[in-house]
Amino acid sequence: MKPVPLSPADIQILTHLQSDPRMSMAALAEATHSSQSPCWRRVKRLEESGVISGYSLELDRKALGLGIDAFVYVKISSHREQDAVEFENAVKTVDQVLSCFILSGIEDYLLRVVATDLDSFAMFSRKRLATLPHVREVRSAFVMHTIKDSHQLPLPD
Numbered sequence: 001m002k003p004v005p006l007s008p009a010d011i012q013i014l015t016h017l018q019s020d021p022r023m024s025m026a027a028l029a030e031a032t033h034s035s036q037s038p039c040w041r042r043v044k045r046l047e048e049s050g051v052i053s054g055y056s057l058e059l060d061r062k063a064l065g066l067g068i069d070a071f072v073y074v075k076i077s078s079h080r081e082q083d084a085v086e087f088e089n090a091v092k093t094v095d096q097v098l099s100c101f102i103l104s105g106i107e108d109y110l111l112r113v114v115a116t117d118l119d120s121f122a123m124f125s126r127k128r129l130a131t132l133p134h135v136r137e138v139r140s141a142f143v144m145h146t147i148k149d150s151h152q153l154p155l156p157d
Contacts, residue, residue: 004049009034011155013042014051018152021055056151061114068115069143072129073107076135084108086133094132096124107139 006014012032016023023031029039046052076087078114091100091111099112113129115121121140129138 001050004046004051004117006051006156010042010046011050013039013046014155017043017052018155065116066114067117068113068121070113070115071141071143072111072113072120072125073103073137073139073141074109074111074129074132074135075106075137076108076134078134079108083134087135090132094128096128111138 009032013028016028016031025036025043028043030037032039034042043052049123061067074087076083079083087109088100091097091109096113096115097111098114099110101110102108103110111129113121113124115124123137125140127133
């Protein structure tokens with residue numbers, strides 16, 4: 001995808017929306033020293049061009065009883081396209097898997113997984129992750145403390 005050219009006004013809008021996606025159009029226009037109609041048009045253009053790909057809600061996993069946050073490295077048994085697609089389609093259906101990335105290097109995939117506690121994670125790892133199609137090896141690393149966890153992208157000055 002080719003980068004979308006951004007004006008200083010676009011960057012201001014994106015900066016404010018990354019900080020507070022629930023910001024009303026009136027508040028956004030005021031914060032960017034604009035009127036509502038031009039501000040709304042800019043936001044729509046940013047959505048249509050794909051710069052803004054959506055708005056989301058962030059939940060606190062601990063408040064929901066999900067005390068375990070883990071990164072799981074997965075090696076698959078075959079790198080044939082069909083086998084990789086079967087694994088990827090299967091992992092997409094697993095609610096406890098928050099993210100799945102294809103890696104370069106020794107491991108094939110990196111998953112971010114949540115669970116209620118160590119016992120439930122161990123059972124999940126054995127009975128669910130290890131039984132996904134073409135899984136050869138699973139290694140886990142548990143998050144001890146989160147220093148930074150941001151979805152805000154750096155914007156040009």
